[in-house]
Amino acid sequence: MTDKRRHSWTDIRDSIRKMILDSTYGPGDKLPRDEEFAAQFGCARSTVHRAMRDLAESGTVERRRKGGTMVRRDPVTRATLNIPITRLEVEQKGSVYQYQLIRQSVQISSQAIMANFGLHEARPMLRVEALHLADNRPYIFEDRWICLETVPEIKAVDLTRESANEWLVRHRPYSRCDLRLYARPGTESDSEVLQSKTGDALFVMERTTWIGEDPITSLRAVAHPGYQLFTQG
Amino acid sequence: MTDKRRHSWTDIRDSIRKMILDSTYGPGDKLPRDEEFAAQFGCARSTVHRAMRDLAESGTVERRRKGGTMVRRDPVTRATLNIPITRLEVEQKGSVYQYQLIRQSVQISSQAIMANFGLHEARPMLRVEALHLADNRPYIFEDRWICLETVPEIKAVDLTRESANEWLVRHRPYSRCDLRLYARPGTESDSEVLQSKTGDALFVMERTTWIGEDPITSLRAVAHPGYQLFTQG
DNA sequence: GACAATATTATGTAGCTACATATTAATGTA
DNA sequence: TACATTAATATGTAGCTACATAATATTGTC
Structure with a gap:
């Protein structure tokens, strides 16, 4: 044989x-x-x-x-998405990266965030709104909630200097990650931060991570018009 | 220790x-x-x-x-996307799946498709435009090019009955897959097939596959307004 | 010193054995 | 028959040896 x-x-x-x-x-x-x-x-x-x-x-x-x-009865196409730190994504394209912290406050988790995490009770979280820029132009706006019970150290981090994105990726491993991708028409408030026009189609990435059973972070990242997510494999 | x-x-x-x-x-x-x-x-x-x-x-x-x-200097978030056959995706949501072949013709590969494949010379391909429906409403419109040199058998397949999507996934393994995801405003011609309104944000998936060095298929799938791609891992 | 040939080295793979684990199938008991 | 207990079984993992492979380091020759 x-x-x-x-x-x-x-x-x-x-x-x-x-x-x-x-x-x-x-x-x-x-x-x-x-x-x-x-x-x-x-x-x-x-x-x-x-x-x-x-x-x-x-x-x-x-x-x-x-x-x-x-x-398997239902063959699937499996593609691995590499989602780098936004700073590196920008720098790899040869652009100058900048970062702006827009708002930061401790809040009780909203209904939507609780749903993302599958929580039944509200929890104290740090909400961080920030803008990533490439060559002085808005690149990605992120609205992020970080669970203070799971990641208390985040309170000591100066988020005006280092993005929560970068700090979390470097210091907090996750065991589970939910990802949701979709398109959404730009709104009034989008145009303020992203300099988009109403009518623009915006690419949105929502990501929620856990370590074990404990929630880490849940965020919605809205990219500038024209953004593309690309993978090879 | x-x-x-x-x-x-x-x-x-x-x-x-x-x-x-x-x-x-x-x-x-x-x-x-x-x-x-x-x-x-x-x-x-x-x-x-x-x-x-x-x-x-x-x-x-x-x-x-x-x-x-x-x-690694640059930690990445790796997420595995499961892209099922469109029929199964629709059926799994409990909807009734339908499929319409819109156009089908043998053409010489366009510049854009050659670029996707990284080809220097044009090749004969089968171009298939088709619409996937869920509960009688447009779900995904796909514009697909299939390389006839790599997949000659496709000519014998009745694409009015079985979608090229399904046939290829079931019969043609690929060794490499490029994937590009982005958002695009709906155009006039989109509204015809997808019943979308101009101003809608449409989610677009472009996928190109090879077996070894040989091109298999390259397609652009435009989803109906409100479509979301979701993964857990 | 330049460059080719050769040795060294850390990971990668194949083959083996033994045991762990999850799950189904069979069995025993009330 | 219903249900708990036990046996059987296919995959999963750990440990070992031996060798393959790729990339670097060393040596030899001109």
Whole structure:
């Protein structure tokens, strides 16, 4: 069946993928056990396991202990978005980055923010409104809420100098992240901060993060007209 | 130093991450070799390797053979977008899915499409314009170019019945995918297909895929006003 | 000193064993 | 029959060895 001495896990993965694509195994079908595949390919189970993990990560198959491996019924396109610190995003384009703190205050979490976090009770939060600029022009406006119970240290940070965006990314890892992307027509108040015209289409990114079960931050970032989010993978 | 008999790779990963966050190792610093970490934690090199691979995938560190492991200078937020087949996206919301083929013709690739693919010479492609509907209302309009040299079988597919979106996802794996997301004001021609009003902000997704070096498809999908892209991870 | 050939080194992978874990299937008991 | 207990099973992980690979450092030659 097989000739090569050693098999790379990518070869095994590609072979299995091919079998799925030529419908040797169709959507919803159960695949052979890893051990069986290993015997079939003449490699170790660990190699099949490595291949399977990749297929599971890319959304091609679904694995469950004891349940075995199944071909996913609904193939998905998975793309990894790299969302850098806004400062770096600006600088990488060769532009001069600037940052303005617009407002900052301790508030009780609003209904919308509670919904983002899935909280039932209001919590004290630091609300930070700030503007990121590229070459002296508005780039992204962010309206951010930071949970003071989870991140009390933020009170000691001088947010006129360092953006909350940057401080949080550098000091607070998160275990879960919700992301919502959409388009919205520019309003009156947008035009004040973003210098946009009413009628402009604005790109909005909403991001909410947790560490374990504890809320960290929830923000809405509105980008300047013409902004594009781009990924390669 | 360590008490537990066995160490899970997630524990090791978290320990290393913690050391990076409390600046035991700062941005740009070189981390100890895997073997050293293994000795330090009292675990096997393979366990450290597993942990490191995860940290590299999440963008926390960067690894190079012989070069060792470095803490990334520019931390990024990585989010995985799951882009399902449009039909499934609609059905999952409990809506009735419909599909309309609007136009279909063989054309020479336009300048814009050649740029997307990075091609220097024009190639024959199948251009397919189609509308996805949810509950009889326009959902997403897609303008798609399919490379006939890479995917000749598409000519035999009845695109009035099955969407190119669905056929390609089910039959053509890709090895590379570029994705571009942005907002655009609705135009006259948008309002025809999407029943949008001029002044509406439309969410646009551009996707280009290759298998190896060969172009597969490049498309611009314009969503109805109010559309949101959402991910959890 | 310049540059090619060679050695060194840290990560990457393949193969093996043993055991952990989750989940289903089978069994026992009231 | 209903439900708790136990067994069986496929994937997941940890640890080990050996070798592959890529990138850097060293050496040798002119």
